[in-house]
Amino acid sequence: MAITIKDVAKKAGVSPATVSRVIADNPRISVKTKAKVREVMKDMGYYPNFQARNLVANKSRTLGIIMENSAALAFQNPFFPEVLRGISTQAHDSKYGLYLSTGATLEEIYQEVVEMVQGRRVDGIILLYSKIGDPVLEFLRQSELPFAVVGRPHQDPFSVTHVNNDNINTAKDTVEYLIGLGHRHIAFVGGATDFVVSIDRMQGYKQALAKHNISFDVDYTVNQDFIQGKERESIRRLMALPVPPTAIVTHDDMVAYEVIGYLEDLEIGVPDDVSIIGFNNHTISRYLKPPLSTVDISIYELGLRAAELVLEKITDESTPPKQVVVPSRLIERGSCRRL
Known part of the structure; x- marks a missing residue:
């Protein structure tokens, strides 16, 4: 009984x-x-019986988590399990559950968010990305549901609660680190150009070059949305330039792994022939040969603080939009060398 x-x-x-x-x-x-x-x-x-209590209080005690791709694709990138670990820690402490988006396309994800909000399936939402012209973010702006973004909203960022790294200055510092090692021909392999993090890191890359009187050369840049399905050939083209890069900055450690593989096929050694550095400091990066130099963006803390902010807004709807910058740090390993 x-x-x-x-x-x-x-x-x-x-x-x-x-x-x-x-x-x-x-x-x-x-x-x-x-x-x-x-x-x-x-x-x-x-x-x-929290379910019964929540029905009475008109609360679900659940946070919606919206990923940029379907869960199957997202979890291939170590960023998402780690940011979810941070969110889960804060949610558990507040006795909240998580509701993960499962849509495989933008249209499916948008519809899922509409159903979450209008059906009161969640008390708040955390958007794990920020991109230009995103209908999901615009819908959340118009809704009355508390939400937070991991990343910098492209338009009017101070009207939206978000947690972010200082991606412009972090990318700038990363390129300056390579310049300090004697590199002048530095390539940038970026993410999709409609994602704000990609835009910010490209801007930091350009600022570092300008500061040191190094001309920006579009031939030294590779962007994910322009090379879809042609990644290997793009790296081959990059390294076949009359003056090939001596260093490559990649948008993410996962991209760095791919680039290193393509370089090996071309019999180009890291770091003897070209230095390479990534972002995110995934666990496996330290075990590569050579270990990958990278930027630790504190992924766990990004998730933790995003959950903290949205829960604060759920508790007190009068809380104004807040912006939190989570620190990053360069991890020097064996994939970069001084010229």
């Missing part, structure tokens, strides 16, 4: 209303009483 609130109240010597307030963590109940009631609940094996 299932244990009820009345059973817990009787054993704890309190009223059923007090047990309900303890479950809701009501501040009017003393710490001593909360501890006593929770101990009885534990001893009796009583688990509150």
Whole structure:
């Protein structure tokens, strides 16, 4: 027979209303009483029916997590499990569950978000990307549902709660690190040009070159949306230039792994012939041969802080939009050498 609130109240010597307030963590109940009631609940094996409570309160106690691709594709990139680890830590502490988007196309993801919001399936949403002209972000701006973005919104960023790295200055510092090693011919292999993080890192790359009087050469740049399906040939073309790059900055460690593979096919050694550096500091990067130099963007903290901000907005709807910058740091390993 299932244990009820009345059973817990009787054993704890309190009223059923007090047990309900303890479950809701009501501040009017003393710490001593909360501890006593929770101990009885534990001893009796009583688990509150949060679903019923949430229906009464019109709350789902669930956060929606929106990824840029379908879950099957997203989880191939170590960024997503790590950012979800940060979100999960904060959600668990606040007794919230997670609802992951499963759409495989932009249209499917958009429809899924509309259903999440209008069906009150979630109390808040975390958008794990930021891109130009994204209908999902525009819909969330118009909705009254609390949400946060991991990344810098392209338009009017201060009106949207978001967590981001300083991608412009981080990319600039990364290129200056290579310049400090004696490199003047530095290529940039970027992500899709409609993603704000790609735009910001390209801008930082250009700023570093300009600061050191190095001319920007479009032939030294490769962008994901222009080379889809032609990645190997793009790297071959890059290295076949009259003056090939001596260093390559890649948008992500995953891209760096691919580039290194293509370079090996061309019998071009890293770092003897060309230095290479990535972003995100995935766990496997330290185990490559040579270990990959990279920028640690604190992925776990990005997720943690995004969840913290959206939960704060859920608790207090009057909370104004907030912007948090999470620090990055360069990890020097063996894939870069001084000329």
